[in-house]
Amino acid sequence: MQRLRDCVMTTAFVFQRPAPESSVNKRPRQMPRRHPGPRGRAAAHKNSKRTFCGTALEFVALFLGQSSIHGLNHLVAEKRTLLERFVWSSIVVLAIFGSVWVSFDIWRHYDGSPSAISMERNFMDWTTDMPSGTLCPSDRVDEEKLEAYVDSYWAQNNWSIVPYDTNKKLQGHPVTGPMKLNLIAIEGKDVMFYYHSPYDVLDASNTKVSIPEDKIRTVQVKALSTHTTAEAQALSIKQRKCRFPDENDLRTSPVYTFNFCRMECRRRIAWRKCKCIPHFYRKTGRIKVCDVHGMQCLGKYSELLTKLVDPITGRKYPCNCLPECDQVSFYLEEEDVKPNILKIGASVECGIQNYPRMRLKRDVIFGFGDLWVSIGGTGGLFLGCSVLSIIEIFYFFTIRLFIYILEIRRGTRPVLQQKPGAF
Structure with a gap:
C-alpha cells in the first residue's frame, strides 16, 4: 500500500514546473561537484x-x-x-x-453438445435403403476351399477375397415388387439368415432367423434412418458424437463402421486376456495367433467377447465405438414360415412391409455464430x-x-x- x-x-x-522568469537571467551559484555516496545512489x-x-x-x-x-x-x-x-x-x-x-x-x-437429433417426417424427400442379408449354413466348412485358403491365403497373410463358385445353386431376385428381396434355392440344412445395414458388416449382435430345409422364411422389417446435415458434418467428431466412413482410426479396417470398431475391440480384449488373437481376425505386426491353448483361454471369456459386457459387474466394456453418422437400422416386425411347393431348397423373402414415414436428423442447434x-x-x-x-x-x-x-x-x-x- x-x-x-x-x-x-x-x-x-x-x-x-517551469522556472519563474525573474530567475532566468540570474547566474546559478556554482557548487562544488561531489560524488554521490551509497545513500545518494539509492535515492x-x-x-x-x-x-x-x-x-x-x-x-x-x-x-x-x-x-x-x-x-x-x-x-x-x-x-x-x-x-x-x-x-x-x-x-x-x-x-x-x-x-x-x-x-x-x-x-x-x-464444445460438448452443439448438435442434436430431431425427427423428420417429410418422407417424400428421401429414399430408404433395403436391408442387407448374410447367409450362414450350418454345414459351413468346404474341405477343398479350406485347404486352398490355408495354403494360398492364410499362410501368405493374404486377405483378399476367396473366389466364389458361380455354379452354386443360389439365385436372387433383387426386387420383386417395390420393397422385397427374394433368395431361393439355398442348399444346406438349417441355414441362418442375418439382416443388417447395407453400410455395415455382420456382427454377432445382429438379429438372425433360421430357414428350415425346403421352407420359405418370410421376414418383414421396419427401417429407421439417421441422416447428418452438412452443417453437422463440419463439426468435430467429439462435438457430433459420430463418425463418417472416411474418419477412420481403426488399425484393421480401411474404413470406419460401428461393427468394425466392435470387432477391433474384441481383438484387443483377446490380446489382453490371452496374449493372442483368434485365427479369423486379421493379423497385424507380430501379434500371435491363438493355438489350441489360446482358444481354450478365449473360451473362458466367451460372454465378454460376444456381448462386450463384463459378466461379473454387468458393465459395458469401454470400446469407445461411436455410431455412424449416416446409418440405417432394421427391426423385426413380422416373420412367418411357408411350405416350399417346388422343393428346391430353402428360401428367404425379406422386405419392408410399410414404407417409413419418419427418420432421424442430426443437425446443429448451437453453432459458432x-x-x-x-x-x-x-x-x-x-x-x-x-x-x-x-x-x-x-x-x-x-x-x-x-x-x-x-x-x-x-x-x-x-x-x-x-x-x-x-x-
Missing part, C-alpha cells in the same frame, strides 16, 4: 522507479477514464472517496468474474461492452501506448497538475 501511495504521489512531481534509483511507476499509473488512469466499459471511469473520477473507489472496484471485479464464468459455461456447451452472440451478450450484460470495447483495449495498449511514450521522450506531453481527490 505504501508503494502504491508513493507511485500515486509521484504523478505530482514527474513533470517539473536516485528510488526516484527513477517512482518516475516510471507514476508514468505507468498516469497511462492506466487515462485508459480507465476514457474506456467504454461501464464502471471503470468511477475508479479514476475526481472527488471520489476511498470507500467509493473500493465499492466500484469490487463491483467491476465481480462483473468480470461473472462474465468469464458464464462465457466458459457457454463454451462448454458449444451462436457462440459469439452468446458470449457478446454476456459481456454486454455484465460490463456493458461490445466488440468496439475489445478493439479499444488493443488500441490503448498498442498504438496509444506507443504515441504516449513518444510524447514523454520528446517532452510534448502536457504537464498534469494533481488535483485534490484525483487518482
Whole structure:
C-alpha cells in the first residue's frame, strides 16, 4: 500500500514546473561537484522507479477514464472517496468474474453438445435403403476351399477375397415388387439368415432367423434412418458424437463402421486376456495367433467377447465405438414360415412391409455464430461492452501506448497538475 501511495504521489512531481522568469537571467551559484555516496545512489534509483511507476499509473488512469466499459471511469473520477473507489472496484471485479464464468459455461456447451437429433417426417424427400442379408449354413466348412485358403491365403497373410463358385445353386431376385428381396434355392440344412445395414458388416449382435430345409422364411422389417446435415458434418467428431466412413482410426479396417470398431475391440480384449488373437481376425505386426491353448483361454471369456459386457459387474466394456453418422437400422416386425411347393431348397423373402414415414436428423442447434452472440451478450450484460470495447483495449495498449511514450521522450506531453481527490 505504501508503494502504491508513493507511485500515486509521484504523478505530482514527474513533470517539473517551469522556472519563474525573474530567475532566468540570474547566474546559478556554482557548487562544488561531489560524488554521490551509497545513500545518494539509492535515492536516485528510488526516484527513477517512482518516475516510471507514476508514468505507468498516469497511462492506466487515462485508459480507465476514457474506456467504454461501464464502471471503470468511477475508479479514476475526481472527488471520489476511498470507500467509493473500493465499492466500484469490487463491483467491476465481480462483473468480470461473472462474465468469464458464464462465457466458459457457454463454451462448454458449444464444445460438448452443439448438435442434436430431431425427427423428420417429410418422407417424400428421401429414399430408404433395403436391408442387407448374410447367409450362414450350418454345414459351413468346404474341405477343398479350406485347404486352398490355408495354403494360398492364410499362410501368405493374404486377405483378399476367396473366389466364389458361380455354379452354386443360389439365385436372387433383387426386387420383386417395390420393397422385397427374394433368395431361393439355398442348399444346406438349417441355414441362418442375418439382416443388417447395407453400410455395415455382420456382427454377432445382429438379429438372425433360421430357414428350415425346403421352407420359405418370410421376414418383414421396419427401417429407421439417421441422416447428418452438412452443417453437422463440419463439426468435430467429439462435438457430433459420430463418425463418417472416411474418419477412420481403426488399425484393421480401411474404413470406419460401428461393427468394425466392435470387432477391433474384441481383438484387443483377446490380446489382453490371452496374449493372442483368434485365427479369423486379421493379423497385424507380430501379434500371435491363438493355438489350441489360446482358444481354450478365449473360451473362458466367451460372454465378454460376444456381448462386450463384463459378466461379473454387468458393465459395458469401454470400446469407445461411436455410431455412424449416416446409418440405417432394421427391426423385426413380422416373420412367418411357408411350405416350399417346388422343393428346391430353402428360401428367404425379406422386405419392408410399410414404407417409413419418419427418420432421424442430426443437425446443429448451437453453432459458432451462436457462440459469439452468446458470449457478446454476456459481456454486454455484465460490463456493458461490445466488440468496439475489445478493439479499444488493443488500441490503448498498442498504438496509444506507443504515441504516449513518444510524447514523454520528446517532452510534448502536457504537464498534469494533481488535483485534490484525483487518482
